[in-house]
Amino acid sequence: MSRRSIIRRTVALAAASLLAPLAAYAQGFPQKPIKLIIAFPAGGPTDITMRQLADNAGKILGQSVIVENKPGAGGTLPAQALQSTPADGYTVGQIPLGVFRLGYTTKINWDPIKDISYVINVTGYAFGIVVPADSPFKTWKDFVDFAKANPGKLTYGSTGTLTSPHLTTEIIAQQAGIQLQHVPYKGSADLMLALQGGQLMSGADSTGFAPQVEAGKLRVLNTWGDKRLAKFPDAPTLKELGYDIVQNSPFGIGAPKGTPPEVVKKLHDAFKQAMEEPSYVAALGKYDMLPNYLSSAQYTKFAQDTVAREKVIIEKLGLAKGQ
Template sequence: MPPAGPARRTLLALGTGALAAPALAQGPNPGKFPDRPIRLIVPWPPGGSADAQLRSLAEISARALGQPVLVENRPGASGTLGAQFLTTQARPDGHTVGQMHMSIVRRPFLVRTPPWDPVNDFSHIIGLCGWMFGIVVKADGPIRSFQDYIAWARANPGRLTYATSGIATTNHLAMEEIAAREKIDIVHVPYRASNEAAVAVASGEVMSVADSSAWAPLVEGGQLRLICAWTAERSPRFPDAPTLRELGHDMVITSPYGISGPKGMDPGVVRVLHDAFHAALMDPANAAVRAQFDMPLEYYPTAEYRQFIARRAEYEQAMARRLNLRID
């Protein structure tokens, strides 16, 4: 946790640990790939923005691949159970891939025994898009702006609760950074997914949610209020919500994600998957899903995506050291 400012508290615990990676199997002949359905592991419950975008991607890419692309939800452990499966059980034949996101890149630097190397223990295929994050409160509550949010936290140390989709997620660490800068004591309440967290705010279980835009329908429906967005510019969908930059914090947070597979995949298979996923990403139907959740396009081809993951791994390691972050 950050050394500056009062300590923040986190409710609930997160188990860790992973099995050693099995011996790699020989990759398939890419000319015959795929010869059966492909599993796309989504490490969140159904219903969230990433789940919707990846389900659309799976449906569209199946047409080019000639095989179904079946979404398999594996929620829990801040979205890292899919990575655990890819590194310990999945064969590198291209028929099992999963979402690669920042919590997977970050996790090895938060635990005593790193479960994987985020750069070298995966076959990185394609970068897709990011999220629009923001802080949301109950519409009929006492907090109506970001300034109100900070003032309430200062007046009520240790009582302002905020939900995220998990411990050590990008949005959790961003809130830790904001709390350290503002010198406030707030309480983190992790949920399994951003849509569950948004509902928890609407029902009064927690006071706020800091997460991706699964909260958008509840904001548009009048149950919740968006008090700030973490994008570079104001969202056209929510033009009244200021950005963090406008509020004095030079922070832009989109947390780009993509698709990766087990270590050792055949380059020809990776190319087939990249081309099918890229075509699906650019399809108007997938663009419509991204627009629904205000998800910025963050496309990287295979080589560039691996380089991006390597850069992010260096950044996340430095951040974990600077903030003295540990989850075990």
């Protein structure tokens, strides 16, 4: 046997010896409950739909998937938690769009692309702007007219600084030629309480506001999808109002960097099957949300593309570090 052949064989044997434990680990995974960290408080649309997804996935995996709520910091705390978590597949986290803006707005010592293993994208939101039912703003034109006459006095709440509701509303305001006063909250539940309590003049949120609208407590002025929502047929889209904006803020699940590919695949396959269960589709339907599947490779590419796109938005709004 030649020296080159001996070296090749030695390298192959070494690689096999390293891969064998990983394969065995993946084959036995999971041996204990998995923690799914989500970025918003209990009781909101994200929490309710993700708990149903976790319940479905747990049954498929044969181990419970336990939800932990970690709200705040614009929905980026789960991603930050993954940076100090063992890469063994037993902790995963929701990755909202705010994660892809972090590098431009905050000093962080990790990379949103390189330091997360992207498992699967699961859904996105339906958004809109609402006002209390007794508000003088009956239409979006009323809202804009008041804001133009009273620069910076019209308040709106969102689910946090640099979240999609916050940034999209700022883009809308920029295109409309108005200045608004932003008030951030940790999640939909707190935002809805503030709106109904008279602390805010308006709110930008996902359709977690649907129950309050249906109860006659809030009014929808616009929605942000490509088409009108069946639940609110009288509310025009931003496109109908003359703004070239569609926002549904897709989100999915990530794992720590270095999670074995076989484990990522097991998680992906389980959550994909969990997405297809009627119970999850029904839970999403309550909030006008739809399944939005991206594979691990597709989700990674989406993350890369989104980071590039968000840089332009952040700089345009003057929110980048140092601006």
